[in-house]
Amino acid sequence: xxxxxxxxxxxxxxxxxxxxxxxxxxxxxxxxxxxxxxxxxxxxxxxxxxxxxxxxxxxxxxxxxxxxxxxxxxxxxxxxxxxxxxxxxxxxxxxxxxxxxxxxxxxxxxxxxxxxxxxxxxxxxxxxxxxxxxx
Amino acid sequence: xxxxxxxxxxxxxxxxxxxxxxxxxxxxxxxxxxxxxxxxxxxxxxxxxxxxxxxxxxxxxxxxxxxxxxxxxxxxxxxxxxxxxxxxxxxxxxxxxxxxxxxxxxxxxxxxxxxxxxxxxxxxxxxxxxxxxxxxxxxxxxxxxxxxxxxxxxxxxxxxxxxxxxxxxxxxxxxxxxxxxxxxxxxxx
Numbered sequence: 271x272x273x274x275x276x277x278x279x280x281x282x283x284x285x286x287x288x289x290x291x292x293x294x295x296x297x298x299x300x301x302x303x304x305x306x307x308x309x310x311x312x313x314x315x316x317x318x319x320x321x322x323x324x325x326x327x328x329x330x331x332x333x334x335x336x337x338x339x340x341x342x343x344x345x346x347x348x349x350x351x352x353x354x355x356x357x358x359x360x361x362x363x364x365x366x367x368x369x370x371x372x373x374x375x376x377x378x379x380x381x382x383x384x385x386x387x388x389x390x391x392x393x394x395x396x397x398x399x400x401x402x403x404x405x
Numbered sequence: 406x407x408x409x410x411x412x413x414x415x416x417x418x419x420x421x422x423x424x425x426x427x428x429x430x431x432x433x434x435x436x437x438x439x440x441x442x443x444x445x446x447x448x449x450x451x452x453x454x455x456x457x458x459x460x461x462x463x464x465x466x467x468x469x470x471x472x473x474x475x476x477x478x479x480x481x482x483x484x485x486x487x488x489x490x491x492x493x494x495x496x497x498x499x500x501x502x503x504x505x506x507x508x509x510x511x512x513x514x515x516x517x518x519x520x521x522x523x524x525x526x527x528x529x530x531x532x533x534x535x536x537x538x539x540x541x542x543x544x545x546x547x548x549x550x551x552x553x554x555x556x557x558x559x560x561x562x563x564x565x566x567x568x569x570x571x572x573x574x575x576x577x578x579x580x581x582x583x584x585x586x587x588x589x590x591x592x593x594x
Contacts, residue, residue, distance in 0.1 A: 319540070339474025341505050343570065344593065346541050348418025348443070364541040366507065369476055393418055394443035396474045 313401050315372075316365045323363045323372055324405060330360055330374040332403050333381055337369050339395040346371075348393040371397075374405075415467045415483055415501060416446040417593055423448075425591040431456045431555070436465065444469045450487065456557065457522050461495060463487035470500075480504040485516070495520045499527075507538050510547060529553035533568070545570040551579055551587075 313334055324332070340346060346364035349371055353359050358379040363372045371390070375381055383400055390397040417423045417440040426435045432455055438448025450463040464487065471482040482502045489495035499516030510533035517526050533549035547568035554561045564581030573594055579587035 316540075336476075338476050339472070339479040341477070341479045341507050342414075343541055343545065343572070344414050344418065345479070347573070347593075348421065351418060351421075366541045367538065392443065394469075394472060394474075395479075 313370075314368045315370055316367055319363065319365055320372065323361065323374075327361065327374055327405050329377055330405050331377060331379065331381060332405055333373045333375065333386065333400050334403070335371045335373070335386055335390070335400040336398045337371050337390055337395050338398055340364070340366060340369050340371075342366075345393070345395055349390060349395065352389050352393055377404075415485065416440045416443060416469055419443055421593055423591060423593045425589065427590075428586065428588045430585050431557075438465065438467070457520070461489050461492070463495075463497075464490055478504065478506045492521070508535050509533070510535075510549065523557065525556045527553065527555045531566070533566075542572065549579075 315334065337349070340349070343366070346366060350362050350364060353362050353371075353373055356379075358376045359373055360376060361374040364370070365372065373386075381402060383397070386400060387397040417438070419440060419442050421440050422437070423440070423446070424435070424437050427433070432452050434450050434452035436448060436450040438446040440446040445466065445468045447467075448465045450465055451460075452462065453460050466486050468484045469481060470484050471480075473480045480503065482500065484498070485501055486498040487496060497516055497518040499514060501512070501514040503510065503512040505511075510531070512531040512533075513529065515526070515528045518524065529551060530553075531549055531551040533547045535545065535547055537546070539545045547566075547570070549566040549568060550563065551566050552561050552563040562581060564579050564587075566577060566579035566587065568575065568577040570576075573592055575589075575591040575593075577587070577589040
């Protein structure tokens with residue numbers, strides 16, 4: 271019985287792993303793991319994910335925030351919920367692989383890193399720096 | 406008996422609710438908690454104890470003693486406690502710690518429990534690896550090994566555990582012929 275359970279567990283894991291791997295290959299995940307340039311400065315980000323994020327966004331300011339300690343979806347979900355309470359946040363995404371949170375704010379929002387850092391700290395992570403760009 | 410289960414993130418994000426159920430050799434329980442901040446959670450656990458053939462509840466309090474964040478990891482040390490509101494002689498306290506990257510996981514726990522029948526302690530160690538790294542929102546999978554000891558039992562029990570995690574849901578399953586099935590379900594909102 272133990273052996274059967276072990277085999278089932280590992281088979282299930284391999285199936286899910288393969289499925290995920292295929293999905294990433296289909297989207298060219300490895301190829302799109304690029305640096306994004308903000309004001310001429312490199313910022314490591316999943317370019318494919320960032321391009322998807324920017325799609326249909328107009329007249330917004332986008333903050334790309336470097337966050338430490340964001341190792342799982344629960345951390346990301348907390349950050350997402352905290353920022354979405356702000357009515358001037360139009361869209362938010364989390365790039366777990368590169369430890370980045372990407373937030374689109376309306377243009378009339380005065381963005382201050384102190385506020386961002388405190389919101390992320392309230393969730394239990396640390397924001398170390400950020401870049402701002404306009405779309 | 407209260408059993409020690411490895412809670413993935415025993416405190417939620419601020420203002421988050423968590424509903425979890427757990428089943429193992431010793432008990433079946435449902436635990437609901439609320440986290441006013443990322444530092445602590447309060448909740449109620451209702452348990453059916455198979456070892457002592459008893460039913461009871463605990464008011465529970467979990468506190469984050471320490472957290473260290475780096476770019477690729479997070480480590481935590483938690484204090485956990487519980488008190489039966491109908492019988493103060495039944496209570497527990499302990500420590501739970503973990504270190505996690507997106508690829509690796511190491512966790513441990515130690516708990517002392519007291520009741521009218523027989524006091525006991527529980528400890529565990531858990532190691533895990535993610536066979537692939539999913540993006541935010543993907544299905545995440547962990548292959549783990551857990552070794553645990555309950556002072557009421559007969560020595561250490563080591564067995565494989567598999568954990569699936571997607572969105573607000575988590576399921577963790579383990580099995581060996583000593584401990585039967587360990588099943589842990591969690592929904593966070």
